[in-house]
Amino acid sequence: MSDIGLFSAFYEQINEAAELLDEVLIALKTGSSQPGDESRQRLSNWLESMASVRSSDFGAQLMTMIMRDANIAPQKWQRLSDALRQGPVEVGTVEELGRLAEAMEQRRAGTMARMRGWTR
Amino acid sequence: MNDYFSGAIAQLLERGEVLVGKIPVDLPLEFHALSTACQTQLGVILADLRALLKDPKMAQPALQPERLRRFRRAVDQLNRLESTALNALTRADEHDLRLNRLIDRIRTEIRFPLLPPTVSALSPEYFCIVTDFNLLLAPPNEGDFLLHLPDLYHELGHPLLITKSNPRVRPFQAAFSEATNAILDALERERIKEERRSTKASQRLADSLSVWQSSWAPWWMTEFFCDLFALYTLGPAYAWSHFHLSVKRGGNPFELPIFRPTTHPADDARMTTLLCGLNQLGYNAEAGEIEARWQELIALTGAKPDPDYVRCFPKALLLKISILALEGVRGMNCRLATPGADDEVHSLLNQAWQTFWSDPHHFAAWEKQAVQRLGQI
Numbered sequence: 001m002s003d004i005g006l007f008s009a010f011y012e013q014i015n016e017a018a019e020l021l022d023e024v025l026i027a028l029k030t031g032s033s034q035p036g037d038e039s040r041q042r043l044s045n046w047l048e049s050m051a052s053v054r055s056s057d058f059g060a061q062l063m064t065m066i067m068r069d070a071n072i073a074p075q076k077w078q079r080l081s082d083a084l085r086q087g088p089v090e091v092g093t094v095e096e097l098g099r100l101a102e103a104m105e106q107r108r109a110g111t112m113a114r115m116r117g118w119t120r
Numbered sequence: 121m122n123d124y125f126s127g128a129i130a131q132l133l134e135r136g137e138v139l140v141g142k143i144p145v146d147l148p149l150e151f152h153a154l155s156t157a158c159q160t161q162l163g164v165i166l167a168d169l170r171a172l173l174k175d176p177k178m179a180q181p182a183l184q185p186e187r188l189r190r191f192r193r194a195v196d197q198l199n200r201l202e203s204t205a206l207n208a209l210t211r212a213d214e215h216d217l218r219l220n221r222l223i224d225r226i227r228t229e230i231r232f233p234l235l236p237p238t239v240s241a242l243s244p245e246y247f248c249i250v251t252d253f254n255l256l257l258a259p260p261n262e263g264d265f266l267l268h269l270p271d272l273y274h275e276l277g278h279p280l281l282i283t284k285s286n287p288r289v290r291p292f293q294a295a296f297s298e299a300t301n302a303i304l305d306a307l308e309r310e311r312i313k314e315e316r317r318s319t320k321a322s323q324r325l326a327d328s329l330s331v332w333q334s335s336w337a338p339w340w341m342t343e344f345f346c347d348l349f350a351l352y353t354l355g356p357a358y359a360w361s362h363f364h365l366s367v368k369r370g371g372n373p374f375e376l377p378i379f380r381p382t383t384h385p386a387d388d389a390r391m392t393t394l395l396c397g398l399n400q401l402g403y404n405a406e407a408g409e410i411e412a413r414w415q416e417l418i419a420l421t422g423a424k425p426d427p428d429y430v431r432c433f434p435k436a437l438l439l440k441i442s443i444l445a446l447e448g449v450r451g452m453n454c455r456l457a458t459p460g461a462d463d464e465v466h467s468l469l470n471q472a473w474q475t476f477w478s479d480p481h482h483f484a485a486w487e488k489q490a491v492q493r494l495g496q497i
Contacts, residue, residue, distance in 0.1 A: 101185075
């Protein structure tokens with residue numbers, strides 16, 4: 001398959017993760033976020049799945065690349081996951097999630113550019 | 121930026137409505153799934169844009185980074201929809217219709233476990249699949265020739281790896297995970313060994329091993345599994361098609377990335393894996409024939425592998441990948457292209473390659489008639 005196709009699968013996954021992350025960040029920043037929120041739980045579960053075992057399916061491998069870009073070491077993923085499950089989330093955690101969102105945005109934009117052929 | 125967003129989002133909403141109006145209403149049945157996907161996605165994008173414009177909390181200063189990211193995602197999704205799915209729908213001509221009927225016939229023959237993609241001959245490069253629209257793009261006019269059509273089977277492999285929560289594809293995805301773990305473990309052991317040596321050369325190799333790990337997972341393994349899916353459901357024609365593309369495309373068949381991961385593995389490694397697969401299926405004679413042609417091509421190019429090539433593509437692991445992929449294809453209950461398989465499309469595509477080699481001078485004339493027969497299948 002050409003790069004366009006490969007990257008389109010990547011793009012789909014990254015888009016989904018980026019939207020989830022922004023949804024949680026918006027709720028955290030507006031003070032409306034609760035540990036029981038569905039999106040917060042989904043994000044927590046996702047971060048935990050990245051931390052717990054070396055997941056080798058296609059989606060997990062792609063997300064591992066993004067985590068490296070955001071300088072979020074694997075051991076921090078569990079900590080972020082736990083923080084989302086508890087009550088109030090610290091400012092530092094919100095900032096870390098914001099960095100992850102920015103890393104994801106960089107990767108998403110880069111992927112879109114490659115799909116368009118700008119960087120070929 | 122509130123005033124910018126007000127103007128830009130309003131304009132995008134207008135653009136979105138124009139796009140909705142451009143979706144044809146008299147499409148053949150083969151394009152209905154794509155049309156529905158297109159309309160659904162447009163609806164979601166426009167709803168997201170309205171929320172960005174009208175939701176009072178999105179005007180808060182603290183949320184502007186999130187607003188900007190959401191805006192950019194909506195812009196890119198709209199552009200992408202316009203340039204792929206909508207383009208395919210407005211084009212939908214007789215040539216595309218024939219390709220769609222062909223892919224549906226293939227799907228039935230091989231007992232493909234998912235719905236078939238919609239096909240459009242709009243690819244600016246080679247065959248590819250745009251998975252979020254389930255849209256397979258073929259090169260223009262490729263449907264009028266036979267020797268590259270086996271690559272349709274490769275493209276069908278991609279949705280099998282990324283579809284979520286579908287038990288029918290779980291065996292293939294499990295095999296993919298097991299193969300990925302095996303190669304990553306092997307390369308990690310090598311990398312640690314080199315790091316412990318602490319020489320400049322060993323550090324360079326350790327860095328290369330790290331780049332290769334990032335290439336293998338998930339990119340290269342995806343390509344190997346899609347290659348093997350195609351081989352196991354079509355047979356030798358797919359290996360010949362890989363040979364054909366490698367002859368035409370050029371480049372170093374033993375290419376290894378140095379600084380950055382790449383998306384496609386070395387052509388030679390792909391061929392080695394395909395030959396392992398052919399032997400798994402019982403095509404020993406055909407594997408020998410293809411290997412001889414491959415070595416002839418390699419000799420002609422003068423290309424030689426780097427000394428570390430076998431550390432990146434260990435033969436034992438390529439064999440293991442071929443075995444795991446076969447288990448995965450069997451696990452999905454797909455029809456295997458063993459020597460006794462005789463479905464019409466399968467037989468025609470393999471016969472094309474047999475005819476090409478037995479009578480290359482008259483192949484083009486034979487192919488013309490065969491393509492007409494394909495259109496009647």
